[in-house]
Amino acid sequence: MTSAQERKIKQTGCDARFDNLTRQLYATDASIYQIEPAGIAFPKSAQQANAVIHAAAEVGLSITPRGAGTSLVGNAIGEGLIVDFSRYNRQITDLDLEKGSVRVGAGVVLDQLNEFLRPHGFCFGPDVATSSRATLGGMIANNSSGARCPIYGTTADHVISLEIVMASGRIEKIGPTHESLHAERAKIEDLIREATAEMAERWPPGLIKRWPGYGIERFLRAPNDLTNILAGSEGTLAAIFSAELKISPLPCEKGLGLIFFASVGEAMQATVELLDLKPAAIEHIDRPLLDQTKGQLHFQAARDLLELETQPCAAILIVEFYDDVAERLSTLESRNIGLRVKILTDPAQMNLVWSVRKSGLSLLTGCIGPAKPVAFIEDAAVRPAQLPEYVHGLQSIMKPLGLEASYYGHAASGLLHVRPVLDLHSAADLKKFRQVADQTSALVQQFKGSLSAEHGVGIARTEYMRDQLGDELLGVLREIKRMFDPKNIFNPGKIFDDGRHKIDNHLRENFTRPLDLPFQPASAFAFKDRSFIGNLEQCNGCGGCLKHAGIMCPTFMATGEEVMSTRGRANIIRAALELRVNGHDPLKSEELDAALSNCLSCKGCTPECPSNVNLALLKAEMLYARWRRDGLPLRERVLSNVDLLGKIGCTMPALANAILDFKPLRLSLEEIIGISARRSLPRYAKERFDRWFAKRLGSAGASPAVSRASRDTPSSARAPQPWQSHPVGRHIRALP
Template identity: 35%
Template sequence: MTHLPILQPDTFADLAARRDELARGLARAVAGEVRFGLHDRMLYATDASIYQVEPLGVVIPDSIEDVIAAVRYCAGHGLPILPRGGGTSLAGQCTNEAVVLDLSVNCGAVRKVSVEQKTCEVDAGMTVDQLNRYLKPTGLFFAPDPATVRQANIGGCIGNNAAGTRSIRYGRTSENIDAIDALLASGERVAIHKAAAKKDPVARRLTEGVIDIVRRHRRLIEEKFPKTLRRNAGYGLDSILKSMKRGDPIEEVNLTDVLCGSEGTLAITLGATLRLHHIPACSGLVVLGFDSLDSAVEAVPRLLETKPSAVELLDDLILETASHNPALRPTLDLLPAPRSGPLRAVLFVEFLEHEQRTLEQKHAEVRERTREAPGVLMMDPGSIDAMRRLRVAGEPLLHAIAGDRKPIGFVEDNVVPVERLGEFVRRFRAIVEEHGTRAAFYAHASVGVLHVRPLLNLRREDDREAMLDIAVRVADLAGELGGVMSGEHGDGRARGPLLERHFGPELMGAFREVKALFDPDGLLNPGNIVSPGPIESIVERTRIRPKGHDIPSPHVETYFLYDEQEGFGAAVERCNGAGVCRKREGGTMCPSYMATLEERDSTRGRGNALRLALSGQFGSDPLDWNDAETIRTLDLCLSCKACKSECPSGVDMARLKAEFTAQRYALGHAPLRARLLGRYRVLARLASMTPSLSRRFSDSGIGRWMIGSAMGFSPQRSFPEFRRPLHRVMPPPMDRSTAVPTVVFFGDCFSMFSETGIGLDARRVLEAFGYRVVLADVGCCQRPAISTGLLPSAIRGVDRMVSHLERIIEREQPEAVLVAEPSCLSAIRDEWLSLRCETDRGRRERIATKSFLVEQFLHERWDRHPHRPQFSAPTGRVLLHGHCHQKALWGMESSAGVLRRAFGDRLVELETGCCGMAGGFGFSRDRFDLSMKIGELTLLPAVRERGEADLVVAPGTSCRHQIRDGAQHEAIHPVQALAQYVQLRTETDTSGLAPSFARG
């Protein structure tokens, strides 16, 4: 029997004691960054699993050559090594007491693409989504599509043998790879491919060794390895046996099948040559609604007769959770309802074909086989994409479930033959229900992979015992039915201890031989697959109990209410580590991460930092609001709110950052800059009293210096230009005796004092639609105070505002309160309802439900306006960039909708993310460069590509400011675009309404 060196706890303690010395040595050896500080280490202590293990340190290599240098240093000093990509593993295999090599930051290049051979060569740190965006012009794509496709790295896909939804058609990563550029723990670089043994003595040694191991254990491999379409337990010795059975000579045995799924325990993937496929011409999705989970599962074998590319399952627990997510809620309306009873399960049956007619035939075939379930065929890309977003959100969505029991991932990866899937579901559910709880079910049903997450509270000893019992019995059940407990997510800490129970001691010995062949010193991700802990270790080293005792959940008197998240502690712990915030393109979340690619600048990094800081895991007392590194981590959050909707778990980092900042200020004093920004309206009102003098002062050298010194503004940023206040230049409203409906225009800080033209144009447009407009100059919405963490001040301000607005609403009886600035409306609709105000929540809710953006009001009530004016056609296009808060909370359809009604197909919605300005964020001297870098990701290039006659329209004042500074172009508000082209009546009509001012 082969015995590997096992790194014992005292070994780790010795290495930790030498941490400073090792960090200095690594810093001399590599060109990249070496981060051995506690904060950096702890941000890499978790992945998307339930586990938390503090690493020795972190290295961010700046190139592939740097990875090699780091590994050689570690090998020379006996340091364990953990290669890491997106950190989205679900079984804990991305957590270890090792030196973490983060390849995701600087090791993500495309090396070569061959359209003729349908292959590409890439670095390990490139994401699948990134690669497929790059390949799209060639008409080719890389087929494996795990749910984490936007953040999963190619190296991680290899380490985990990722598959995704379409593996029944395209196979797993191992079936889509030609070669792996591998680095052994010794520092030897070796190319692993079909002819490698012929060319490279190291590859030949490894190949001969693996063949010898397989030959000696052939009978057990045939007996113990499951015959399912998926299998990701142990090492892929069954694939090597198939090659041997075919009679492949040694030179043609491809060890990529062994490296795929090896979880970084055999070699480090530096790069790979991937097989590509043609992008299908047509895709269609048949969505079926079932009244029970059992009936949905029983339908799967019949559906496979239609030869789909995927069959995916979601249960009612996931669907119910999705109904509370603002980004996913509209998608649920598209799902077919069962003929009787509530919707209990959904199957997504996908077809990829050459022509649309075939899709319709496939739909008919599906309907013939599932007459008991209503179904709908979707062929438009928008609907299909919406359904895909719902499916991939399944796992992280579950972490928003209410209650102290949460969905725990430890038996979420079982695979059984598809024909046994129904029996497996019933018996699995019975095991879970024996422990007085339930589970969420979702699945790659087409290949028999069932993802199940029982609801447990790991702070309770009885639930930890239940977890262990469920893990053992379900693993045995999967084996009994011809499957195995690891279908695609791998073994890691969750299932590694169960491997011997399935494969037996002799095959585990074979796995150890393979490990010793590749990594004789046992340095690569030790303790995974081979030499795991005892079965009891499955419930150990979790985030809640990383060191054998419960980590306290923070309890504090907060400024916000966290009822929806079941308290502040639960809100802080809500992040499940899925890393959706680490996507590099598309959507808005997370702008700072997209610009820096730094873990600490992702929503996940910030969520982890908060959780660790407020539970005393940074070496400080619990509730440490002054931890310097946590403050630094939160500092680059733009409070864009994208995570509130784009994060499936519903992490609201903007709120958490404001709470943390307010709690910190309560222990001392808010800095001058924060106090000035938080009272922006007072400053703006003063400046607008003498606007020309204010402009001369801010344009002067001494003025810019004084303002920059007091408020920390960057000298490269232009300052707002103040004008006479809106209430001075807007004529009074018409007499109320006219039979004209009234709307209240909320005078925000910008339309009141610096962009008064927006207020005037809003009135012009609203009067053209037949409304009497009343200006409400009632104070600040408190957005600046909220964003800067001045929450006590914000609470007092909201209470005042509620009283002022109530009086105006009572007096004027308006149809609505209309707002021009999206961030002001988001404050009214979101933070006003969650702050601990003195005013009754019901009073705030009544104002919130009556408040709309101007363009939202116009669009949503289009058929009910007293008049609907005509609009002239602009000569160019109308390019619309959306505000982050608007996209996060109520969507862009209102702004886009009214502009589309006015300008038809001249409207173009730009596919842009955050502008990078974010109010005071972009003014800051310390953040200016990052602000501009974020702007350059999507927005500023899109503006520069406009045509000469094109209008650039942006509802947010920050967005327009960023466009002015970054692209030297004056963008306009949507109401300004409407006002510019609205055709006004020239005579007073029978309603008594006429334009109350001329545009000049």
């Protein structure tokens, strides 16, 4: 990044940052990849977004639009300018209940939208597992769908119109009622119609989830609607600033049928047999995922409900119904499928089950040891009837390589989030990583399925797009890319393989160069991870801490800053240990201070993060190692001696208060030990509390609480004082 480029970006007036701290925070997303960007911009309006994108294009910087940074395949990282739409662009407007529509900024979070809609009796249909942080802009860019795809379809099915920022520096509104980009629409229609035979051959009907790349099959059905092309484009065509969306009525009733199985294969076969009941969802969870809930207080109620301790199983199907619930649940129960069936209609109980399913990614990443279930073939979809054979094919790939895997996800849609257990620190497992990816791509081709059905192509699957789509269809997509982005500034190298992105390139540095811990931890990391590095690597970047409910993470809730989240702090600790901080000191840097100084050490992350990241303990170890090496700083020395300060202040409270009110002194304290001069400090009372309390008891007829003799007696030898047995006094330690 040159000074001229930086100056050009800043001249737009957009909030843009080029410091090392922010660049390290945005070097990763929820994937296994890492690319350090040149800078990050946070536009507050479409005009600002337009200005900053135009400026970046002029100075030769690529653009990577970003929402919550929850991509599993590296969609949200890039070497140029990251444009983050999640910070400011969170407005919800133009709710029209008669039309069933609402307008949202690209940074609006799915849970935020549904909380807004719920009092009106509506919701947004597609419901991804990351709903607490997934932005609508990101969902549109990936054409996300979630568990209830059988009834709601994908996000693209709910887009009415889009406000986009083009590479040319124009702001356009697209949709069936907008006349913009008329020439482009006509050209795209001609291109697609010429490829209809190839589409029919490669994409036979029956697939519920989407095909990778741009939605050319949807556009063929509605050639006046360019939103079909933008939905699923992964930020490679334009930046989405806002959207008008369809909303759906809330279901009148819900019910769950839980079916327990002795094997994954049996669960897959049962899925096929249950499709005639027209469920809203059939979700599959397996033993590896369920085992990760053991010992976690957050999931104990769900484990008790599922009776996993007394009646263990290898797999569970979660079958959800919205209409005629009692009748359909009765039909399901009468079919005698699986080991046992459990029927739930209580909302609280159903939420417990869904909480386990929605935490699948983080739960699996939290397993013990360096080998983790890795997301790289997790997004392939086949027709639901093909699931048993497809899973058998995957198991045939894993077994010769000696690999275990977790199979969970959207069974009713034919998509399982398959995660082979691999140690990416190991050269041998990196080789298996490549073998599994290559063979899975070939397997999906055999089924004429989709290698990327809802998470996007990104870095992980770009090299396989030629095999998946063929030259003709890939050529159609490439021509569309040229129309929208002739200079290739939007997310270059994604979808179209130009050699820069391979599935085993750009891996996080802690995989390719194991972290070297420059100190011996003083604490016992006894829970699950068993080591400092192990606990740090539990953070997979899923963004579960980027939310505004619950207890994790309070500083992020207050500020919205990435560095104030558990994920942000874990990323900066990792950057420090990898010497990617200014000064290259793994224990002391501006970046570490920014990340750790505002951590409250509340430990909210430990129970609420499904991976059990213990940021408070990581922080304590880092600071202890630094202070053991460099000595305790003055501020910490002062603040750790509050008892001594209290003794001094209590002897001369009036003088102490006058000194603390002396403005030059307060300014000096701010400069030297970092106590803000604007903050009021506690004032010393004229009388110590223990003496005041003793007088109160004495005036009520109690014996004197504190005598001079007792003060001269060692505390260990003193008899209990009457005030100490008082309900309040029991909780107060007498000052010596």
